[in-house]
Each structure stands twice: as C-alpha cells, then as structure tokens.
Amino acid sequence: MEERKLIERCRKNDRDAFETLILSYEKKIYNLCFYMVKNKEDAFDLTQETAIKIYKSISKFKGDSKFSTWVYRIAYNTCLDFIKRKKDELPYDDMIVNENNINYRMDNVIESKETKAIIKKCIMQLNSDYRTVIILRDISGLSYKEISDILQIEIGTVKSRINRARQALKNELIKNGIARGC
Amino acid sequence: MELQGGARMGEKEYIDKMFSVDDFEKNEEEIEGGLLDNLIEEVPESLHESIMKKIDKHKNRLNFKIYGPIAAAACIIIAISFQNKIFVKSTKIESKDEAKSERKLASSGSTPEEKNTTKVYDNGMKTEDTNAKEVPSTELAKNMSNVEKSKLSGFEFNGSNEGKNPVETRGVTKSNEDKDQAEAQSLAKSNENKSQAETRDSTKSNEDKSQAEIRDIAKSNEDKSQAKTQSIAKSNDDVNQVKARSLTKSNSIAYNFEIKLSNEKNKDIIEFIEKNGEKLDENFYKLSVNNFNVLDEMLKKQGIEKITSCENTEKEVIIKLNLRE
Numbered sequence: 001m002e003e004r005k006l007i008e009r010c011r012k013n014d015r016d017a018f019e020t021l022i023l024s025y026e027k028k029i030y031n032l033c034f035y036m037v038k039n040k041e042d043a044f045d046l047t048q049e050t051a052i053k054i055y056k057s058i059s060k061f062k063g064d065s066k067f068s069t070w071v072y073r074i075a076y077n078t079c080l081d082f083i084k085r086k087k088d089e090l091p092y093d094d095m096i097v098n099e100n101n102i103n104y105r106m107d108n109v110i111e112s113k114e115t116k117a118i119i120k121k122c123i124m125q126l127n128s129d130y131r132t133v134i135i136l137r138d139i140s141g142l143s144y145k146e147i148s149d150i151l152q153i154e155i156g157t158v159k160s161r162i163n164r165a166r167q168a169l170k171n172e173l174i175k176n177g178i179a180r181g182c
Numbered sequence: 183m184e185l186q187g188g189a190r191m192g193e194k195e196y197i198d199k200m201f202s203v204d205d206f207e208k209n210e211e212e213i214e215g216g217l218l219d220n221l222i223e224e225v226p227e228s229l230h231e232s233i234m235k236k237i238d239k240h241k242n243r244l245n246f247k248i249y250g251p252i253a254a255a256a257c258i259i260i261a262i263s264f265q266n267k268i269f270v271k272s273t274k275i276e277s278k279d280e281a282k283s284e285r286k287l288a289s290s291g292s293t294p295e296e297k298n299t300t301k302v303y304d305n306g307m308k309t310e311d312t313n314a315k316e317v318p319s320t321e322l323a324k325n326m327s328n329v330e331k332s333k334l335s336g337f338e339f340n341g342s343n344e345g346k347n348p349v350e351t352r353g354v355t356k357s358n359e360d361k362d363q364a365e366a367q368s369l370a371k372s373n374e375n376k377s378q379a380e381t382r383d384s385t386k387s388n389e390d391k392s393q394a395e396i397r398d399i400a401k402s403n404e405d406k407s408q409a410k411t412q413s414i415a416k417s418n419d420d421v422n423q424v425k426a427r428s429l430t431k432s433n434s435i436a437y438n439f440e441i442k443l444s445n446e447k448n449k450d451i452i453e454f455i456e457k458n459g460e461k462l463d464e465n466f467y468k469l470s471v472n473n474f475n476v477l478d479e480m481l482k483k484q485g486i487e488k489i490t491s492c493e494n495t496e497k498e499v500i501i502k503l504n505l506r507e
Contacts, residue, residue: 015241019234026233030225044226051233052240115193120221134218138196141216163206166213170200178197 003067010058018058022051025068028140029075035135036079038124046082050075065149072142072150076132083128115178122172130165137162192217435466437500440489441481444506451480455503465503474499 009017029050034043053074061070123134136147147162148155196217203213443451454477459467469477481488491502 013241015234015237018237022233023230026230027222027225030229031222034223040223040226044229044232047225047229048233048236052236055237055240116221119193119197119218123221137215138213138218139216139221141219143215160207166200166203167206170206173197173200179201 004063007058007061007067010055018055022054025054025071026051028068029071031139032072032075032135033079035123035131035139036076036128037082042082046075046078050078053078066146069146069149072136072146073152076150118176118178119173122169122176122178125172126165126168129161130168133158133162133165134169138166192220435463435500435502436492437466437502438490438492439499440491440502440504441486442489442504442506443486448484448486451477451484451486452503452505454480455501459501462500465505467501467503469499469501471497471499474501477501 003021006017006021010021026047030043030047033046033050034040037043037046050071054071057074061067123131126134132151133147136142136150137144142150144155144158144162147158151158153161196213199213199217441451445452455467455469458473458476459469462468478488
C-alpha cells in the first residue's frame, strides 16, 4: 500500500496501518540507534521509544519532507537525548567484534565476516558526529539533502563532515591493519 | 594485511576508494553512499512485537485519557444522585423515628427523657407539649406512691419582682397525699372545660404577662417527700387560677384517648371523626360522648386499640389521633 495512504490511516489511529508502516522503518531506526549508542539493548529500547514518538506525533507530520527523513530525525533526536542523559562516552560493545570471532589466519586472508567486524569496530571508534554521518551516508545511503534535513545542518557542512569522518575512518582502518585491497 | 576477494564488493570498493584518496579535505571525487550497507544489523525478532505492545499500551492510555474524565464525571453524577436518595431515605426514617418517639411519649410517660414533653397532672389528665423547647411548669410522676409530688401551695406572687421572691414549700407528707389528690381532682373537674379553653387562650394572651417557674425537686424517701417549688407570677389571680394556668401552660392540649389509626386502612373512622368532631389542633379532636360511644363501637369492631390517657369524660371527649401511613 502506498506510504501516503498508510500515513493518512495512521492519523486516524489505525493500528494496522501503523504496524505496516513501522515494519518498513524498524530496521533503519534500529541501525541508526545501534551505531549511535553502540549498544544493542539500548538500541532496542530507543527503537521502541522512537516508534511511540512516531505514533504519537504522526498527525503533526505535514509532508514538507520525506517521511523517512522525518522518521530518521525523530530517531536521531531520541538517540541524542539518550546520549546526553548518559553523558559519558559509551564504551564500544566489544561483543560485536568477539561474536564474529576474528581470527587472523597465518596466510593473512581476511574473510568477509572479519572485514565487516573490523570496519564496524573502526566506525565505533569514531566520535559521535562522524559516526552519525558515516551511518547515514555510507551505511544507510541517504543523500546529502536528506542528511542535511535530519541533522538540521547545511549541505556543505554535511559534505565536509562526511569527508572528515571518512579520513578518520581510514586512519582507524590503517590502525587496525586494513590496507588497500587488490 | 591485504583485503582479499572474500570481502563483499561494496566494502571492497569502499575501502579501495578510501585508500585512493590521499586527502579527503581536498578531494573533489565523490564516493557514492550506501557502499557499507552490508554492515546493517539485523533487527531482533522480538522488536516488532514489543513495539506493537507498547503502541497498544499507549493507545489504551490514550483512550483512558479521552474517556477517563467522562467516566469520572458519570461516576460523580451517579454518586451524587445515590447520595441524595440516601439523604431522602434517612430523613424519612428520621421523621418516622420522631413519630415513633412521639407516640411512645404519649403512651408512657415515666422515663426521664419524656419529662419535657409529657406531663401528668394530679387528676390523671395527660398533656402533650407541642412546644418542646418550653420548660415544663409542673412535673409529677404517674405513680404517686413512688414518685415525688409537688405541693402547689403557699404561692407568693409578685408581679414586679419576677424571680426575686421564691417560696419554698416543704414537707408534704403521706398523710396529706390523699387530701392533695382529692383536691387536685376536684379542681381539675371543675376547671376542666375552663382550663382547656384557658390553656389555649390564656397561654397565648398571658405569655408575656405571666411567667411562672415551678421547680419540683423531690426525693422519695419512704413516706416522706420533699418538694421545692419556686413560683414567680405577675398577676394576682387566686391560687386556683394560677394552678390551672401552670397546669395548662405552654401550648398543650389535654386529651382523654389516643387512637392509633392508619391513613389508608381506617379512612372510615377518620372521616367519622372529622365529620362529627371539632378539630382543636392538628390530630386533636373534640367529640361528644354519644359520638365517642359510636366511635368506640367502630374501634372495637375493627380491633383498634385505644390508649387511655384520662377517662374523665362527662360531656365531651378529646381524642388524639396518631396517624400512620
């Protein structure tokens, strides 16, 4: 069903319509939350919190921006509030690396899973601002305009922040033994 | 360490491009977005379920917020109406209780509580005080052998100095009891009609003029009884008149019989009384002896009890109707 119709039905407190709508956004929200707070449990809770916020305020959505942008913005702000509450820099969830069981083979061949884990680990080492733009641009594939709308900053700022974030990520990758591929 | 072919194309490309750029600050080349989409985390299975649970909870809360005040208002209205019902009921019960206690007072007059409302005179006449606030002028118990008696003699009247010259009468002995009783009875008989009329008239007309306070404090001590009587009177009437006044003071009606009737069941009797009797006050009727005899027959037929207050009936009988629903 068309997203716009679903939104209309949601405005009339249609539970089923909201269920269909949120189902398509759960993964995006959860991932943004996970990379921002670096913790699966907190990401789980924050996704729920975001969903409730969306449900509560869907009647306020005017359609000026894309619905996905609006959803991302709510999720982003929810995460920011959470980070502010916690204040202290969240420690990286080592489980992410451990669960993938990185084994450096003798022949120096890195498996796909291992590459993923290292990249993930490197992203988690970045500061919150860089991490956010990497998630939105390189993982979620959003346009500069969308990122600009979500973060409420200029497109130019978005671009420069992405460049700096990538430079920082490259440094982290080098630190973690990743070199230019074949 | 080198990235081998095992890594997914997107990641490989991303890393290649990352390392192809020396300085990102100066680089104009665009790296397309979404190359690391392989890093997207899978959502826990229970996430969707728990989200919908929370939504349902929130929806219920929202419904409660909307309908809660309406429900609360409805409850308050119901409670108020229910309270009113209880109040009406309780007032009805109270009025019933009052009626009951009134009947009790009229039928038996020996408890201390009843002193203010029921008076029994020497001649056996019983009056019921319709004005409960007024202080009874004379109190005498029904049982003459046990209860104290006041000697209403030796009054000293002083119209100008109210309450200044109390007279104490002491020493009413057993030997004088019969004498007093006879005196009082004869006095009551002779003044019966007069005093009844005077009771109504004189108490009202002389209310301001005459105030007599008689206090009887008597101790039953075997044969001896002591009574203290303080009397203050303004007018200089003779003793008998004062006596009559004191007996019939305070808006009271002496009656001979009290009849308990039902408003619904005993309509014929009530009609008979209303037709043939003279209404003295609310529920007080005066009947001729003949009419009373007819009424008595009707009462006997219907098995209605008649409480005797005083059988002093010569020409007419005063009855009190105790009406119930």
